[in-house]
Amino acid sequence: MKRAQVRQELVEIFGPRGVLWEDHHLLLYEYDASIDKGRPDFVVFPTSTEQVVAAVRIANRYGLPIVVRGAGTGLSGGAVADQGGLMIVTTRMRRILEIDPVNLRAVVQPGVVNIAVSQAAAAHGLYYAPDPSSQKACTIGGNIAENSGGPHCLAYGVTTNHVLGLEVVLPDGEVVEVGGAAFDWPGYDLTGLIVGSEGTLGIVTQAILRLMPAPEAVVTLLAVFDTVDQASEAVSAIIADGTIPGAIEMMDHTAIQAVESAKRCGYPMDAGAVLLIDVEGLPEGLEELAHHIARICEHFDAREVRIATDPAERERLWSGRKGAFGAMGRLAPSYYVQDGVVPRDQLPRVLRQIQEIGQRYGLTIANVFHAGDGNLHPLILFDERDPELTRRAVEAGAEIIRACVEAGGTLTGEHGVGLEKRDLMPLLFSPADLEAMARIKAAFNPENRLNPCKMFPSTKMCLETWSRRKARMTEPVRYRTTPPPAEMEELWI
Amino acid sequence: MDLTTRYSLNGSVPAIVRQPQTVEEVAETLREAARSGWAVVPWGSGAHQGIGHAPTRYDLALDLIRLSRVLRHRPANLTIRVEAGIRLADLNAMLAEHGQWLPLDPPFGNRATIGGILATGLSGPLRARYGSARDLLIGIRVALADGTLIQGGGEVVKNVAGYDLPKLFHGALGTLGVIVEAAFKLWPRPRAEATWVFSFPRVEAALPLTLGMLRHPGFPLAVEVLNARAWEILREEIELPADPGARVWVLVRAGGWPAQVERIGRDAVAAASGARARDRLPEETASALWARVPSVAVLPTPAPVGALGVRLGLLPSQLTEGAAALEALEEIPVLWRAHGTLGLIYAEGHGPLETLLRWAQALRSFALAHRGHFMILGGPEGIKQTLGLWAPLRPEVEVMRRIKAQLDPEGRLNPGRLGWA
Numbered sequence: 001m002k003r004a005q006v007r008q009e010l011v012e013i014f015g016p017r018g019v020l021w022e023d024h025h026l027l028l029y030e031y032d033a034s035i036d037k038g039r040p041d042f043v044v045f046p047t048s049t050e051q052v053v054a055a056v057r058i059a060n061r062y063g064l065p066i067v068v069r070g071a072g073t074g075l076s077g078g079a080v081a082d083q084g085g086l087m088i089v090t091t092r093m094r095r096i097l098e099i100d101p102v103n104l105r106a107v108v109q110p111g112v113v114n115i116a117v118s119q120a121a122a123a124h125g126l127y128y129a130p131d132p133s134s135q136k137a138c139t140i141g142g143n144i145a146e147n148s149g150g151p152h153c154l155a156y157g158v159t160t161n162h163v164l165g166l167e168v169v170l171p172d173g174e175v176v177e178v179g180g181a182a183f184d185w186p187g188y189d190l191t192g193l194i195v196g197s198e199g200t201l202g203i204v205t206q207a208i209l210r211l212m213p214a215p216e217a218v219v220t221l222l223a224v225f226d227t228v229d230q231a232s233e234a235v236s237a238i239i240a241d242g243t244i245p246g247a248i249e250m251m252d253h254t255a256i257q258a259v260e261s262a263k264r265c266g267y268p269m270d271a272g273a274v275l276l277i278d279v280e281g282l283p284e285g286l287e288e289l290a291h292h293i294a295r296i297c298e299h300f301d302a303r304e305v306r307i308a309t310d311p312a313e314r315e316r317l318w319s320g321r322k323g324a325f326g327a328m329g330r331l332a333p334s335y336y337v338q339d340g341v342v343p344r345d346q347l348p349r350v351l352r353q354i355q356e357i358g359q360r361y362g363l364t365i366a367n368v369f370h371a372g373d374g375n376l377h378p379l380i381l382f383d384e385r386d387p388e389l390t391r392r393a394v395e396a397g398a399e400i401i402r403a404c405v406e407a408g409g410t411l412t413g414e415h416g417v418g419l420e421k422r423d424l425m426p427l428l429f430s431p432a433d434l435e436a437m438a439r440i441k442a443a444f445n446p447e448n449r450l451n452p453c454k455m456f457p458s459t460k461m462c463l464e465t466w467s468r469r470k471a472r473m474t475e476p477v478r479y480r481t482t483p484p485p486a487e488m489e490e491l492w493i
Numbered sequence: 494m495d496l497t498t499r500y501s502l503n504g505s506v507p508a509i510v511r512q513p514q515t516v517e518e519v520a521e522t523l524r525e526a527a528r529s530g531w532a533v534v535p536w537g538s539g540a541h542q543g544i545g546h547a548p549t550r551y552d553l554a555l556d557l558i559r560l561s562r563v564l565r566h567r568p569a570n571l572t573i574r575v576e577a578g579i580r581l582a583d584l585n586a587m588l589a590e591h592g593q594w595l596p597l598d599p600p601f602g603n604r605a606t607i608g609g610i611l612a613t614g615l616s617g618p619l620r621a622r623y624g625s626a627r628d629l630l631i632g633i634r635v636a637l638a639d640g641t642l643i644q645g646g647g648e649v650v651k652n653v654a655g656y657d658l659p660k661l662f663h664g665a666l667g668t669l670g671v672i673v674e675a676a677f678k679l680w681p682r683p684r685a686e687a688t689w690v691f692s693f694p695r696v697e698a699a700l701p702l703t704l705g706m707l708r709h710p711g712f713p714l715a716v717e718v719l720n721a722r723a724w725e726i727l728r729e730e731i732e733l734p735a736d737p738g739a740r741v742w743v744l745v746r747a748g749g750w751p752a753q754v755e756r757i758g759r760d761a762v763a764a765a766s767g768a769r770a771r772d773r774l775p776e777e778t779a780s781a782l783w784a785r786v787p788s789v790a791v792l793p794t795p796a797p798v799g800a801l802g803v804r805l806g807l808l809p810s811q812l813t814e815g816a817a818a819l820e821a822l823e824e825i826p827v828l829w830r831a832h833g834t835l836g837l838i839y840a841e842g843h844g845p846l847e848t849l850l851r852w853a854q855a856l857r858s859f860a861l862a863h864r865g866h867f868m869i870l871g872g873p874e875g876i877k878q879t880l881g882l883w884a885p886l887r888p889e890v891e892v893m894r895r896i897k898a899q900l901d902p903e904g905r906l907n908p909g910r911l912g913w914a
Contacts, residue, residue, distance in 0.1 A: 153651065158651060182836055184664075191660075195660075242592055242682070244680070281710055284753050342649065344570045344571075408648055411654045416653055433643045437655055443896040443899045
């Protein structure tokens with residue numbers, strides 16, 4: 001490849017400050033928040049759709065793979081340039097173009113940070129509902145690529161339920177609009193297909209989002225249980241009862257230990273599990289609803305249910321959940337997080353299985369997760385400096401995913417397949433299913449220019465990378481070794 | 494079986510009709526069709542076969558009505574997996590025993606099958622609260638044109654493994670594959686419900702109510718707007734309030750805990766300060782009304798002669814302009830009904846062909862000028878051919894064509910249904 005020539009063409013478009021090509025710069029863009037890494041050859045920072053198109057055309061001219069990256073908070077390697085090539089970083093496309101407070105719409109560029117949409121809408125009593133725990137850092141573009149969820153997606157749905165239309169740059173540089181501000185755009189639902197496609201179908205350069213009216217009142221319940229079993233039975237019963245709270249989150253004993261030693265949130269240290277439940281909406285009937293849920297928890301032997309209506313107290317209860325991943329550093333140098341989902345009536349059984357898997361591999365596993373959705377986040381604790389422990393952590397992770405699939409669940413609820421889980425796809429999908437998905441990909445991305453080797457099980461072309469990755473697994477280079485600084489804690493969730 | 498009456502479409506009759514009893518039989522039938530080069534039209538109840546162009550070729554009617562089993566209902570997970578031929582009404586009757594429902598109320602929902610509802614992507618008033626089938630569908634199984642069975646999604650409420658295939662097949666009018674199974678997330682039935690009705694002298698007088706309900710944190714179940722003519726149709730069947738001076742009626746359906754329902758009703762009454770009449774409907778009236786409303790202003794299949802059904806996709810705030818455009822031609826009596834918080838308007842006009850064409854042309858231009866969309870839902874094939882099924886037809890249609898070519902390369906599934914595929 002004529003590296004100097006590519007560089008020169010990129011500089012002409014993006015200016016010397018808009019292109020990175022030196023190794024010590026590229027190093028910063030070789031990873032996301034997952035365990036994989038790969039160094040791009042060039043990184044550019046477009047500020048407009050036209051610049052994205054120009055970058056795509058240059059990549060096409062020189063046969064470079066394209067990887068799009070937002071804030072790099074992804075948890076499955078989706079934004080890792082493991083094939084090298086041109087990385088397009090969207091963080092300078094961060095304008096909120098329009099807030100329509102009458103029709104409850106927002107038009108934003110892909111680099112807008114998730115929480116910035118809600119902040120801009122707050123003046124109108126509105127907000128953007130999907131709330132990934134990294135919402136203070138992650139971008140709307142990344143949320144769209146991964147179809148991100150969050151604690152409050154239980155009641156309001158995930159990203160795809162809140163995206164109405166997109167402007168997309170296709171891999172050949174053509175710009176198309178899909179969907180729009182109105183509902184039910186005729187024809188195939190390309191918007192629905194592109195959301196969650198992990199950057200393999202097109203580059204989103206603009207998005208039309210739905211906003212929601214902010215709840216008038218919120219009550220937070222903390223239900224304390226002696227065992228995980230009781231807590232998960234209670235979750236199942238709350239769902240079966242037909243009460244759908246705004247969020248139901250669970251933390252097990254190990255997670256509580258970590259959280260309480262990092263900061264005091266008021267979770268009893270000897271509890272086997274706690275549930276954090278938000279009920280929200282109109283103030284009318286809300287306390288009645290909260291007490292109704294409290295009674296269900298008590299029926300499943302909750303030893304204590306605290307009901308918090310005061311914002312400061314609610315904040316304190318939630319701060320433990322939000323800082324939970326970061327707090328794991330108190331227990332072990334590294335963690336490996338899984339994202340399987342199970343039917344909610346299977347939670348008690350699968351959580352027992354996860355503990356059993358942990359014991360078998362000699363690893364401690366903490367659970368901090370979206371219980372109301374059945375979306376597990378087992379955190380496998382290990383020490384990345386020990387290759388044997390690392391191998392066991394990765395194997396235990398795969399076994400947990402298998403257990404989720406066998407229980408009627410799925411590989412990933414919100415983190416995406418990316419590089420991390422692509423070879424587990426056959427657990428869920430037949431060769432015919434994968435072939436159909438490959439055909440859909442070919443309709444958008446026939447030359448496999450966009451985010452190659454992601455989401456699909458390793459093909460021949462990608463095998464080389466896979467073996468590189470496997471080699472890395474036995475000698476890992478970048479698991480987090482220290483807990484993130486306090487101000488970063490909330491991002492690592 | 495009389496093929497000509499039951500499966501005829503725009504005057505054309507299939508040579509072969511099959512009613513497979515299992516998913517495997519569907520796949521086998523499609524393999525046979527592939528070997529024989531047959532053009533295939535998947536059937537549910539036939540309630541919405543009038544949507545889209547009439548197929549350009551039609552050899553086999555693949556009727557899924559015998560695929561009507563519930564495969565797995567997990568009441569404690571609020572999910573269900575069913576075969577595509579099951580009728581929505583039967584499914585909801587079963588779910589009612591568990592205090593649950595699949596909150597969809599598309600036109601002709603008493604007949605419509607799950608497969609047909611998914612393929613057409615039509616929604617009803619309840620969409621205001623629960624979203625459309627697109628939002629409730631969590632998994633799908635599809636037989637492709639060559640008989641290959643594929644699945645996407647699953648039976649869990651959150652799932653990002655692989656492409657979101659359920660979204661692709663939803664609303665594709667049976668041109669990409671034959672939907673054979675579907676999994677949904679369910680909702681508990683509301684503990685309490687009530688319906689309020691308001692009449693207004695002008696459409697714009699109703700907007701404070703519809704837009705107020707759009708941003709109401711109590712999330713009303715439905716906010717449906719009907720013009721006076723559509724209301725009169727309902728009054729012929731159900732005992733409802735009358736108001737000769739009304740141009741438009743708004744129905745607000747609230748659900749939830751009793752205190753929440755009362756609060757939503759209070760706020761609706763307050764927001765409807767420009768209303769001429771306001772009333773809380775007796776429970777039985779409301780229940781009869783909601784069974785009937787979703788089919789108002791949508792043409793049945795086959796469409797009556799001299800009628801055209803259309804849909805406008807606008808912003809909720811553009812209801813006034815939309816209504817004015819719909820009623821602009823005096824010689825065309827129009828029934829229309831809108832999802833007031835969503836900006837979708839369904840309308841049927843009656844008149845001679847050339848007047849209907851003029852009406853449709855004007856609506857098409859109106860939608861384009863307002864950055865919305867226009868679609869013909871039912872009526873004479875000639876008008877569909879002249880105007881095209883929908884507008885705007887943007888460059889993205891090229892991507893749709895490529896998807897169609899990838900999944901049905903011989904173009905044998907519902908050929909010509911979309912005009913371009």
